[in-house]
Amino acid sequence: MSAPKLSPLDPTSIPAAAAASAAGTSTTASTAPVDNELELVTAARAGDISAFETLVNRYERKIFRLGMNITGNREDAEDTMQEAFLKAYEHLPEFQGNSRFYTWLVRIAVNQALMKLRKRRPNETSLDQEIETGEDSFFREVEDWGPSPEQRFEQSELQGILSTVIGELDPSFRIVFQLRDIEELSTEETAELLKLSVPAVKSRLLRARLKLRQKLNRYFRRSENQ
C-alpha cells in the first residue's frame, strides 16, 4: 500500500474524506469535513491525517498556554506542545475514549511540562512541599473592580495582563490553578496527575486564586481605569 499523501498541515488544504480515502479508509460523510471530536479521533486512528491535523489546529493554542503556565518558559512550552502532539499521535491506538480526547491530551502535556520544569529547576520545584503563606496578606488590595474587565480592555491587552500575572505566581500555585480552573479538571484528577493529596490541591488552589486576585487588582481596580 502506498503512503498516504501528506497535506501541508493546513486543516483546509485536504478534505477529511480525501485524506481518509488516501489512507484507505472511509468517512461517515463523504464530502463534509469531520467536526466532532470523537469522530475526528476515530478518523485519525483509522489513518486520516487531516483529522489529526484538525485536532492539532483546534488545541495547539491551549496546549501552548498550558506549557507556558506550567514551565514559565517559552522554549519549554514549545517543546511541551510539540512532544504532547507527537506522543498523542503515537499513542492514539491506546486512547480508549473513556475521557475526552482533549483531557487525555492535557494529561500527556502536563507530564511533559512537569519533566521540563523539574529539569530546569531541580532544586526549586517540589510540588508537594509545604508552602508558607501569611493569611493576613490576602486582605491587601481589596478594592472594587467596577464593570467587568473584559468590557474595559482590548482582548490582546487582557491576554497580556493575564499571562504576565499568572507567570508571577510560584509554579506550585499556577500549575494547580491551570489544571483546576483553566482546564477544569476535578480536584481528584489534579491530585492524581500532580501526585499531591486532595487537601494539598485544595490549599494551593485557594492560595492561587487569592494571589491572582490580588495581583490583578492593580490592573482592574476601578480607580485605575475610570
Place this chain on the structure above:
Amino acid sequence: MKCNNLIEELSSYLDDALDPALRADLEVHLQKCKRCRLVVDTCKKTINIYCNSDPVPLPDDTRSRLHEALKLKLQRAHR
C-alpha cells in the same frame, strides 16, 4: 464566622461545595462585611476571566516548527 474563616472556606464556597449550614453562616458574614464581599466578587471575576479568555495566538515561527515536526512524524509513521 470571621474574615479569616471565610478565606479558609472561600474556594469551597466558589465551587459550590460547602455544606448548607456553613454556606448560610458565610453568607450572613458576607452581608455584614464589605471587604469580604469584595474579595469574593473579585475572586469570582479572576476565575471567570481566566476561564473565558482565549489563549494568545501562537507565534508564527512556533506554529511552523510544530507543524513541521508533525509532518516529519506523520511521514515516518506512514512510510
